[in-house]
Amino acid sequence: QVQLVESGGGLVQTGGSLRVSCAASGSTFSTTPMAWFRQAPGKEREFVAAINWTGTNTYYADSAKGRFTISRDNPKATVYLQMNRLKPEDTAVYYCAGRSRRGVTFEPQQYDYWGQGTQVTVSS
16 A cells, blocks of 8 residues: 655746655555646546656656656655646646556556645646
8 A cells, every 4th residue: 555645736937847746655655656647627637747666767748748757766755746847737736646556557547546636836
């Protein structure tokens, strides 16, 4: 089992940067593929970025490529999402998620562990 707690959300202006963090507890974090999803009001939860358990492979939605960076620190049991050049359309609740199986996927239904979410608001 893995418990996840996000932090670092907030209000930022267009073009600004923000880093959200996800602290994990549980003995299996170091072998858990992790991902970030987001959900805006009235919209479905969508994939943002994912990272394999070693941190060697990362994956991004087209909307995040070139602006966002996912990383993880296994000894600290933390995964990060660095967001640069933020746009108003990035406004959403951002969730980190973990998967009990080794492979990375982009479907939220395939993830077993979820944090409570952190609000990111980008003002225009």
